[in-house]
Amino acid sequence: MKKLGVIAFMLLMQSIAAQTNRFVYQVTMKPDASNKNDIKTENAYLDISKDKSMFYSENRLKRDSIFQQAFQGGGGRGMISRDQMESLRSNINYSIEKDKTSQKTYFKDRIGRDIYTYEEDRPMNWKIFPETTKIGEYKVQKAETDFGGRHWTAWFTADLPYQDGPYKFTGLPGLIVKAEDDKGDYSFDLMKNYKLAELPSLNQFGNTIKVKRADYIKQQERFAADPMSFMNSGGGQMRMMTRGGEGGPPTPPADARKRMEERIKDEAKRNSNPIELK
Template identity: 70%
Template sequence: MKKIGFAALMLIAQLSFAQANRFVYQVTMKPNAEDKNEVKTENAYLDISAEKSMFYSENRIKRDSVIRAGFQSGGARGFNREQMQNFRSSINYSIEKSKKDQKTIYKDRIGRDIYSYEEDRPVEWKILSETMKIGDYKVQKAETDFAGRKWTAWFTTDLPYQDGPYKFSGLPGLIVKVEDAKGDYSFDLMRNYKISDFPEMNQFGNVVKVKRKDYIKQQQKFISDPMSFMNQSSGGISAPMRMGGNRSQNPAEMRKRIEERIKEEVKNNSNPIEL
């Protein structure tokens, strides 16, 4: 009986250790440089375990669930396109931070493929003496200049994590709020809870590992010539289907519609988080 009891305690300890903590942030954005009155708000998750953390859109998980269900019920034709539209996100990237080697890996889709790079710029903080209360947490102020913006963060040592939303980390506590000086982007902690494990994410297309400077070049190329990235299929879904196309359409009309949509998306994201 003692052996069984000890084994049960070990199993409980292992399960507890395997758990991750999910912090839900409300992300407020003004991504359109031509219309700063247009404000977009959505939730994003920061999942933290002993080994790593991941930051990504809540809608990403919901959209992935719809895609999986579509494949199970008949491939690309089984997609519920209305649901897919409801789960569109302005946060198309995901960010993974490794605790062991202190690396930050950024992933984002350009055309048909996922581009991945290791962040090569450290976030250097200036910790200030100012404190206040945000919700249940006593927080302290810190500032940094990162990727063309001046950021103010409020972190708490009430939670044992030196992490935060987006690429931000390295403070002696969890970031509860961080906002840029222009008020274009802000991340606000709303709640947190335990999860059993990190979710499985769909990654249609190839994962292309590049340097950050090469990722920026590919981004600029996509803006100037988006169709050059969309002409081939990858990951089992053709570009027109991923962009909401219809196989019965005339190819020229489909191409024109995709080009118009991409140009509209580029315009709507003309004020990126990194300048």
């Protein structure tokens, strides 16, 4: 009976280890360099499994579901209304995957029709301070680093034994509960956590193109200057004809194209204060 009890305990621990822990962060951003009063707030997920973790916007899963239904549907079911898209707009259009075995971090972002991905090539060097405080239910300790042209202060807790955190942050002896840059432009605050059966699968519409980080930055700059050249190249799945609103008439392709170009350029202006400055 004692042996059976040990086996049952080991199976239980394996089951727990196989689970995915989801940490929900509130992300506060000031993406417009010309208007620091324009503050954006949304939730993002850090899903941690045994082998890897993923960080992405909460709205990403909702958008994926709508896109999947639209692409699989025919006729009117294939249309995506402007109202739907507006309700799921996000300033976190990237996703980040950290491989625990290789200790590598991978960044993914859509540019036009395709997904560009690169391996992070800069180390994250932390300075840990003896200062401690309490955030919510967790005792946390202070750490600082310079990364992406910003100086970051983070508070991590050994109560959650994951050397992980939101965005690309990793390498501290505990989960990062809060991180904020010294200009107050970006902050990540842990709100809650719960368990999942497994890591979700994120849809990847379009081709996935592996590049160096420097090449990704160049492609971003090209896209901002001429977005439609990226939308026109290759065979895309997204229809240019969308509904003008709930039950509204379809928008002609030429008008939709012009509206898309104006929207992309406007978004570029409103995202002139990126999380990474260099």
